[in-house]
Amino acid sequence: MSFQNPVFIPGPTNMPEALRKAVDMPTLDHRSPLFGQILHPALAGVKKILKSETAEIFVFPSTGTGGWETAITNTLNAGDKILAARNGMFSHRWIDMCQRHGLDVQVVETPWGAGIPADRYEEILTADKGHEIKVVLATHNETATGVKSDIAAIRRALDAAGHPALLFVDGVSSIASMDFRMDEWGVDIAVTGSQKGFMLPPGLAIVGFSPKAMKAADTATLPRTFFDIKDMAAGYANSAYPYTPSIGLLNGLNMACGMLLDEGLENVFARHHRIAEGVRAAVRAWGLELCAVSPDIYSDSVSAIRTPDGFDANKFVSLAAEKYGVAFGTGLGEVAGKVFRIGHLGSLTDVMALSGIATAEMVMADLGLNIQLGSGVAAAQDYYRGNSANSAKAAA
Amino acid sequence: MSFQNPVFIPGPTNMPEALRKAVDMPTLDHRSPLFGQILHPALAGVKKILKSETAEIFVFPSTGTGGWETAITNTLNAGDKILAARNGMFSHRWIDMCQRHGLDVQVVETPWGAGIPADRYEEILTADKGHEIKVVLATHNETATGVKSDIAAIRRALDAAGHPALLFVDGVSSIASMDFRMDEWGVDIAVTGSQKGFMLPPGLAIVGFSPKAMKAADTATLPRTFFDIKDMAAGYANSAYPYTPSIGLLNGLNMACGMLLDEGLENVFARHHRIAEGVRAAVRAWGLELCAVSPDIYSDSVSAIRTPDGFDANKFVSLAAEKYGVAFGTGLGEVAGKVFRIGHLGSLTDVMALSGIATAEMVMADLGLNIQLGSGVAAAQDYYRGNSANSAKAAA
């Protein structure tokens, strides 16, 4: 198994050496006082990264999908109405989960490549005079299409409609990579995982609950035990878990928060933007287009790149892996075969990004696309040279 | 944080060096063909360790608790009737989970320290002419009390009653440490985790479903998504997961199975029995008693030791940690304050066990118990000397 090249999937990301070492911890008694010295700073760190003063943070041995389930099962009752937009595979899956749990989802079908239409949300919420909609879902960053949605606009839509619904945001591929403001945007539940902006191995669902969401948990009757936040909160009060926690990953989470906060969140976001801009410059130089339909919704954590009609984008991903040992992301769902994705989040430098761009060029040339070798690299180099933030100081 | 001494909690266990290194893996694309080369051998290895020819194995980024939830939500409908014995904290918790999910549990209250009364199960099952009981729960090894129950006897009870209920077994602290025979005992769902007999960090729920249990999943309506085995099975068919798997832990699981099978399961069990017998010899030498009421139900993975009346066993655990840096298990639930526990499962040698026994002696003496220093050590030494299986060949 070769681990020499960086990965360019949109998570799990490349991991900093220090975080791998933090996770690789000898056995520590999770009922000893030492555990609290890991747990509480980790929770506090996540809270800062969510930019929240009031959220309660819960971390489950699970994944972002488990975070979605945590959100809905702790706040809702069977038959409750939900509003959601479907604009990619991950928004689709959350909707599907809600339906499986007996919730009534009003789906706003949205082009894959577009952001969540806040104006449609506002119309629907305004029309919902009886406030039957209990929760509004929003996928902050659609990992499948590389599209960022405007959560502040959704909050404005709720406010304009005077609607009391809870706002749940999937920030799996945005939090800790792109700007996220839980309190300012009035987010009631934020969901993320360990393997994206936190640059850790997969294995943690990380959720933040606003006081309003906590209150909803008092009356929610959807069945839950593993993902029950009340059990978790009771445990935390004793520096413990209701079951065996993923101690090493929590230790890593604590250190990841420290690294990100030391770097400064705005610097973290700027770093992601800078790496992403280089990739996008390369895409333009290739004469290709992003799946994301306009610059204001370009994701800084992943770019989905449309390949020419008739070209099977899956072949790109396979050949890159087989011939060059480099992992890119495939297209999913509606855009399967039509896009390939370059993940550019987590522990990545401009130098690493250039190797991904160079590989993509070779693969496209190998597959007969009319790509000039070095063209995307040159465009990215030009951008990186002029926008250096001293990459050596990036997350180590 | 000191990691010098072994831990004597009943999981997470001490970890072999090789497994820590297997888990600490650089980022690997979980959608690449390489992932299948980890996943499938890991699943096949677990199946062998369960001694099953027919089970389907599912591994979730979760814990044993998530395994319990997987078992019930994939096979049952709200209101379904379940039979279970409560003889310790972990059987209690599974019962509690069932009730939270709207199941109707007939609880056989059993002394904490006794095994599951197979005869009572038989009576109840025989009386259930309408076969309303859909599932029988059994905790193979009660981690809270150090009590092993006879699963074969429960199977005989079901058969004697001619009852078609499914048999679900919690083998979290028995599987891969003590004899477990899924097919021979007619177990329909076996549940375990990564951090006990598999000697890995916590973070995996490992479950095996019999064909009969798989069939129940076709009609079960309890809501589930994260723990849905059909999604998981569909993923496995493509060497994939419905979400991001815990790749490093799966790599570790694959290697752990290899190590255990290379050692030979009977040798693994004999090794655990041997270490446990030394600990029990020490307990006898101290003049103390196990929580487990008779030798036939002594657990080979954990011993719960009753302290004299009036003695607060919690102080034992605290002082051992504070003064000697050694982690033992506390008493839980009904036996809180009345027992302390020595975990002796996973990667442990007689030499390590002796250090735990010696520490326990110091702590008891420090707390005023009438313990002769060295007495338990001598009893264990005597046993280990005469029953050496060349500990150097034990799991490395």
Add this chain to the structure above:
Amino acid sequence: MSFQNPVFIPGPTNMPEALRKAVDMPTLDHRSPLFGQILHPALAGVKKILKSETAEIFVFPSTGTGGWETAITNTLNAGDKILAARNGMFSHRWIDMCQRHGLDVQVVETPWGAGIPADRYEEILTADKGHEIKVVLATHNETATGVKSDIAAIRRALDAAGHPALLFVDGVSSIASMDFRMDEWGVDIAVTGSQKGFMLPPGLAIVGFSPKAMKAADTATLPRTFFDIKDMAAGYANSAYPYTPSIGLLNGLNMACGMLLDEGLENVFARHHRIAEGVRAAVRAWGLELCAVSPDIYSDSVSAIRTPDGFDANKFVSLAAEKYGVAFGTGLGEVAGKVFRIGHLGSLTDVMALSGIATAEMVMADLGLNIQLGSGVAAAQDYYRGNSANSAKAAA
């Protein structure tokens, strides 16, 4: 400290994950039988990599410099005459060492950028009728200039002159990266280290002694203890060392040999040639020249690239480190300030090499050199695309 980018120094190299883990070993008693199970296969592996049937291998806790000292102090007497060519910093240093130890070195001054002049060696050896020259030194690969010399030609020079001098070869930056044939070329002592072709951390001097060199050790009187091969040989006979060995590094050496031999030495050499050819294609595309004066002496482990007159090549190395976090090699000695070096040995893929080439382009542009961004990358891509040996199968 950032470890995200690959290094492009000519050693220590990028390390495969598996070798790092092999080196990072818990404490093992170096006087236990287990140690022999590491030592002997490691020695046997090195012997195969040297392509020798007869050499005795010695591994010291030291570096290549210690290997040079081992070679001379174990075979020579004060005042002995030596023949050596000086064509770079490392040949210079070995000559200097000989002089410090009281040896009489006849130095063939050779342009830095040229290989060892075998014809001059032949003239001198032929003229040495009295066979006063005891040893001929040859630096197989001058790391400072990226120049490979023809050791077979030097052997032919010795043979043509009918001269019995011993032939000592510094293969520090060639062995395990480029073809080396100890027996076929009649090499009497081969010297290397752990941190180049073996892809390990620094800390080992690795030497091979021919039977003829072993015999010389019987009468050599230069003082030595730490580097005494007789003590070492006596130790090895008991699977031991005369002092505490670097156990982890030896474990890594054993595994490194296994990896290299599994890949196949000819494949290893072809891989290095391929990566090097891509780098050289980039250099040509930039319109720059190598320090090495002709293609037959191009090194496959390191390229020294001449920068235009008036340009301070040291600035290149500094800026690459500061601005992009990438390490290249500086010029040393006579070529200080005139060249920068790209190390392309050890655990490196074409994809990694492209990131180094791309970085070099940015740095040169930043420093005002007339370099077209992407030009070297394109040339290398073109080469790598057409000469893919499935890099994913390279040393992992």
Add this chain to the structure above:
Amino acid sequence: MSFQNPVFIPGPTNMPEALRKAVDMPTLDHRSPLFGQILHPALAGVKKILKSETAEIFVFPSTGTGGWETAITNTLNAGDKILAARNGMFSHRWIDMCQRHGLDVQVVETPWGAGIPADRYEEILTADKGHEIKVVLATHNETATGVKSDIAAIRRALDAAGHPALLFVDGVSSIASMDFRMDEWGVDIAVTGSQKGFMLPPGLAIVGFSPKAMKAADTATLPRTFFDIKDMAAGYANSAYPYTPSIGLLNGLNMACGMLLDEGLENVFARHHRIAEGVRAAVRAWGLELCAVSPDIYSDSVSAIRTPDGFDANKFVSLAAEKYGVAFGTGLGEVAGKVFRIGHLGSLTDVMALSGIATAEMVMADLGLNIQLGSGVAAAQDYYRGNSANSAKAAA
């Protein structure tokens, strides 16, 4: 290969987790400024641990044996006279090295088990009116016999004799474990290694030179290159090495110094004394005797234990390894077969020590010695209980 049990050899020691991780570093360019940020604090840390204000510290990729060679070759000329006592295998080896390098050693033969006779040194030095003796050697802690010598007394001997000889001290198994005062004792060269009190893997020779020793290096003519301190000093002035340094080990050394100084040297020494006292209590309880003839010379880093006449102590070490997977030290040289050794230095707790004591009891009983199982353990427990320094705070 089993790494489950602690080792009880007198080095390499058990290693703290944090130091292993510090050593296991990705490749870092040793010519980059980052290297200086490791090197200089490491040198400063060693200086503090030597309790010197004026020493220059040099660290070689080598071992303590290389440190001995550094000491003599950098300060002496062939034929120079040296005074040394031989009271164990390691003092013997240093004497032997001096002789091989053409030095004239006046050997004070001393019983193995006794300390260096400072009074004999004084007589000889007083008699040496011409000050022909250039250097006095002293092995601070004879690892072979577990004997500590009184370096302050040797300094007094030199002073009483008014003799200007340099004082070289082998502190390989004392420094960082037992009190060592370079300046106060007037030590001119102190020699140690990485794998004892510094709790690191082997691979470093660590030496401190007083100003007087530095001056001697100006005129010393013994041949040397690898171990030349002037080259090393010149390198350090540029934050560099004359060859490739062991970067990971230096990183570990830096952290080890930090850990030791954070704990406080006096606490480190007290911890070693405490662990050693427990072991000695066990030896007394067994009715055995130490090789060291009186309590004032008992070593706190290793105990050599005499076995009864006719008993082959080597069998003890073999059986402990084979049957119990535990490494003890054998007897060396004159005491081979007569003693076994328990190393109790480095990263060790009382709990770990008890497992070693318990193992020793089992082995002795297995080999037919009249040992009461548990007796030594009880004696050590009794001591540790009453002298707890909160072992959990020991080096982690």
